[in-house]
Amino acid sequence: MTTVERTVLGVGIDRVDGGQKASGSAPYSGDVTYPGLVHAVLVRSTIAAGRIAAIDASGAEEVPGVLAVVTHENAPRVQRSPATPLWRQPPAPLQRTDIVHHGQYVAMVVADTVEQATEAARLVEVAYEPAEAVVRLDDPRAVDVEDPYGSDQTRGDSAAGLADADVVIDAQYTTPDETNNPMGLFATVAAWDGDRLTVHDTTQWPDSTRNALAGAFGVPESGVRVLAPFVGGGFGAGLRVWPHVILAAMAARVVGRPVKLMLTRPQMFTGIGHRPATIQRIRLGARRDGTLTAIEHESVQPSAIDDDNIVESVTTVSSVGYACPNVTTRDRLRRLNVPVPTSMRGPGDAQGHFGLECALDELAYELGIDPLELRMRNYAEEHPQLRLPWSSKALRRCYELGAERFGWWERDPQPRSMRRGDTLIGYGMAGVTFFWFQQPCEARATIDREGRAFVRSAATDIGTGTYTVMTQLSADRLGLRVDQVRMGLGDTELPSAPMQGGSGMTASLGSAIHDAAGNLIAAFLDLVADDIASPLRGLTAADVVAVDGRLQRRDDPAAGESYREMLDRHDLPDLTADGSAVPAKPEELGLAPAGPFAARFAEVHVDADLGRISVARLVTVVDAGRILNPKTARSQIIGGAVGGIGMALLEETVTDPGTGRIVNATFGDYLIAVNADVPDLDVSFVGDPDRFNPVGVKGVGEIGLVGVAPAIANAVFHATGRRIRTLPLTLDKLL
Incomplete structure (x- = not known):
């Protein structure tokens, strides 16, 4: 060296x-300006299902400064953007009359100033022919769709493994819709020069945005330039090319001037995706010594009516997280009249770990085995599905160091046994096996x-x-x-x-x-x-x-x-x-590519009378391979952990079942963890450089969030003796 x-x-x-x-x-996209720049403002639907019967834009067109009101009646024809290797883009906007979710864009106003465009947008009158909407994941009218990507996994015979078990845990866990909510509002600035298009965008994938715009407007990819040198947060919301990006470019072409389109906070809730809710059924079979004999993990999640389906791999952790001879995992979609879901920090794994790690905690108490010891006894020394050595894995060291730093072995394992005055104290933990991606x-x-x-x-x-x-x-x-x-x-x-x-x-x-x-x-x-x-x-x-x-x-x-x-x-x-x-292929190296691993240990305090829950301590130990910068890496784990606390105790995107309207689409109503909710966070790194890339690194951007919610939920059970299987963990569920 x-x-x-x-x-x-x-x-x-x-x-x-x-x-x-x-x-x-x-330079963020919302800061960009051009000579002659004008502004676009969007009009959203007020129903969740049906069709547009008529649109009257005459009032809007009379507002001073208005340059155009674009609807499905006069919008230029654009194509649906081509698929990426990972998913298709959302349908092209303003190309049809049918309404498939509340908040769908039905018109766009372009004016000299954003104030003029906003005032005119209020005056666009839309008449609808409403239909009955299906917005709840447990609605029996919803249509199920099989996972189009074939992510289901099977090894052994899980039915036989359950039959052979001494103890079986069979439980349902649910997680709600959550919204990414980066602080910065998404913005797009578009400017045409003949058939050449320049776009400044809030995107996590500039090349994908360029390809999508070229496909939508029928111009060469070489004629589209996308700039995003700085992005004010995304948490996954900036991965797809959303309708407002296409609309900004459309507006610039219609009026022949550069256009800026910045979403409002309520539009951020319906226009750039969200973490999809899940209903998970988990069955674990084990012998009395804690050895797992079977895991069955099924999950259903929402898909938008007209989306070509992003499938969160919610159950994948159950196929790779632990050594178990008999495993069946299955992810399904259910079509609803909801905005298009998308990835959100820790996609799939955040929800799946909540179900699996809580179920393992239940199994540990049923067997009378310490939850950490149970995980150690089922430690996967090799990749359980590929049967290859991991490219790197120090999860055992994560467990050992985390338990030492937290003082895990000092706890009284009996639920509701630890208290200080009127405060119940609980210790909980979770293991994390995050996916590999390159x-x-x-x-x-x-x-x-x-x-x-x-x-x-x-x-x-x-x-x-x-x-x-x-x-x-x-x-x-x-x-x-x-x-x-x-x-x-x-x-x-x-x-x-x-x-x-x-x-x-x-x-x-x-x-x-x-x-x-x-x-x-x-x-x-x-x-x-x-x-x-x-x-x-x-x-x-x-x-x-x-x-x-x-x-x-x-x-x-x-x-x-x-x-x-x-x-x-x-x-x-x-x-x-x-x-x-x-990226190399596993068979080329004879190794199973390993994502990061982690161990979580949480201490919670619960008011015995009021049920109010607070996180007192959170200890995290991460194996992320070679750490290039411990300061920024630790910052990523801390930021993710704050999101995990929000997932556990606060975050839930609430949709009115009657109208399909999101009722808490503001920072005043959608609860996010703030300083008062966050204790000092203890973060450590262990492990060796990974062997699957020459730099030896594994990502830390998302594992900071995964596993926090189950660790907290398990701590709440230890504190109270009440098992909550539905997020968020709110005091009404304890009273």
């Missing part, structure tokens, strides 16, 4: 983009005569610290200081990149940058391959190390020269190399 590696990677440096964000100079990615690296590097890719940074850790990685690989590296992100004119989601960006982009930097070093060696003045003549990349802005012989550190010297001597302003990364 070189000196640079010891001082650049693994160091908790401040965010390299922190100054821009603190000063307000970071996609192909490209990057480009340049070094100039000043010895500075410019590294870039179309990937975004949604606040996770991508700018910072990729700057550190680039500096490490090229032997530079952090302040000698500039990172360019969020522009589709840069090398293509996957979505910032699935906790896969660090592995995907990091591997591409690793390759680009290696290729750049090789390019410098090619430059001096026949240079008699160079001490590096005839060497290969394996013969040198990059340190302090220079390449030097591995066997003779005094023999080397700087990037600047090589460029000067060959009269070149800079040198550039591209890199790419394609």
Whole structure:
């Protein structure tokens, strides 16, 4: 390991983009302006099912400053955007009369100012022919749809395993709809120049947005540029190309001027997805010694009437989390008159872990075995489904260190046995096995005569610290200081990149940058391959190390020269190399790709008379492979844990069953964890570099949330003796 590696990677440096964000100079899409910029405001449906009978826009058109009122009657025809490798985009907006959810866009007003457009939007009159809506997941009228992606898993014979069990747990767990709710409102600015379109968007996947816009408007992808250098949070809401993005580009084409469209907070609840609710049935079979004999995990979740189905893999954790010979998992969809669901931080696993980890807690109490010991006895030493060694796994160490830091073994295991005055005290825990995700990615690296590097890719940074850790990685690989590296992100004119989601960006982009930097070093060696003045003549990349802005012989550190010297001597302003990364396949490496693992330990306090629940402590130990920056990694775990507390105790998107209207679509009504709800959070990292990518990393963006809710729910049971199987855990369920 070189000196640079010891001082650049693994160091908790401040965010390299922190100054821009603190000063307000970071360019978010909502801040962008153009000469002659005008504003679009959307009109939403007030019914959940039926059709538009008539629209009267005459009142709106008379408002001063109004340039256009666009409805299904006069909207340009656009195509549904093409599918990504992961899902199809939502249907094209303003192309039909049928209404499939409350809040569906039925008109758009474009005016000189946002105030004029907002006033005119209020004057658009829409007459409907309503139909009966189905909005509840447990409504018997709802139509079931099989998982189109075939994510169900089976091994062994779960029915036989249950029959052979000494103890069987059979329980239903439910989680509600939740809404992503990033603080920043989503905004799109669109400007046409002939058939060329430039869009500034709140997106977690610029390349996907470019492809969707090109497909919708029938223009070449090369004629669309999408910029998202900074994204004010997304939590999954920015992964798909939502109707308002298409509408902003449509408005700009209709009026022939640049258009800004910024959603309101209520529109954020219906227009950019949400975490889908689940109804889960879990059956666990075990012998008296705690050995699992069977797991059956079934889940149903909502799908929008006209969506081509994102399926949250809610039950996947039950197929990979523990060693069990007989497992059956099944995910189903149920079509409802609801807005299109989408991924939300920890998609599927957040809900699935709640069901499985609570069921394991129930099993532990039924058997009289400590909940942590039960998990240890069913520890999966290899991938249970693939029967391959994990690329890395330190979950056992997570359990051990977490129990030690929390003081787990000091608890009285008897429910309702620990109290302080009128306060009941409970300890609960959960294990976490998060999915692995990595996609192909490209990057480009340049070094100039000043010895500075410019590294870039179309990937975004949604606040996770991508700018910072990729700057550190680039500096490490090229032997530079952090302040000698500039990172360019969020522009589709840069090398293509996957979505910032699935906790896969660090592995995907990091591997591409690793390759680009290696290729750049090789390019410098090619430059001096026949240079008699160079001490590096005839060497290969394996013969040198990059340190302090220079390449030097591995066997003779005094023999080397700087990037600047090589460029000067060959009269070149800079040198550039591209890199790419394609995830390996398990069979190629003989390894099962491992996502991050974690252990959660929670202490809750419950008012014995009022049922009020508060989280007093939360200890998290994570195996995330190589940690490039412990400060930003810890920040991600803390932020996720705050979301997990919200999931456990507060968050629920409430839909009126009669109208299909979301009744708490504001920050005043939708409860989110705030400072008073969050205790000091203890976070530790363990584990070795992962073997499935050259950087050795695993994602930390989502595992911070997963497992928090079941740990808290299990602690509530220990405190009160009451088992709550429905989120959120509210005091009325304890009274």
